Amino acid sequence: MESRMEGDAFSGFGERYQMDGKVLQSFQKSFVQVQDILDQNRLLINEINQNHESKQADHLGRNVGLIRELNNNIRTVASLYGDLSHSFAKSIDASSEGESTGAINQKRFRSG
Numbered sequence: 001m002e003s004r005m006e007g008d009a010f011s012g013f014g015e016r017y018q019m020d021g022k023v024l025q026s027f028q029k030s031f032v033q034v035q036d037i038l039d040q041n042r043l044l045i046n047e048i049n050q051n052h053e054s055k056q057a058d059h060l061g062r063n064v065g066l067i068r069e070l071n072n073n074i075r076t077v078a079s080l081y082g083d084l085s086h087s088f089a090k091s092i093d094a095s096s097e098g099e100s101t102g103a104i105n106q107k108r109f110r111s112g
Helices: 004-008 021-054 057-096
Strands: 017-019 104-106
Touching: 021 057
Parallel strands: none
Antiparallel strands: 017 104
C-alpha cells in the first residue's frame, strides 16, 4: 500500500526548489517511517479503546504495555520530525549560502 506522502510530499516544494536525489530520498524515507508508525499507533489506540470498553482485567492489564508502546512510538515520531527539521534547515542554509553541493538549488520559473 503506497502512502499518500510517498508520491506527493514534496510536490509543492518542488515548484520552488530542485532537490538533490539523496536529500529527497532521505526525506521520503523519514516520512514513510513516520507514516508507518502513525498507522501502527492508530491500531494501538483502537486496541486500547476496545480493551478499555471490555473492562476485563486481563485486557485492561494489557493496556499498560500498549500505552507504553504508543508513548515510545510518539517519542520516535517526534525525534524523526526533529531530525527532518534539522536536515531541512541545513539544506536551506546550504542553498542560501550558494553551495553547489546540490542539497537544494533555487529554480527560476517564467510566467507565461
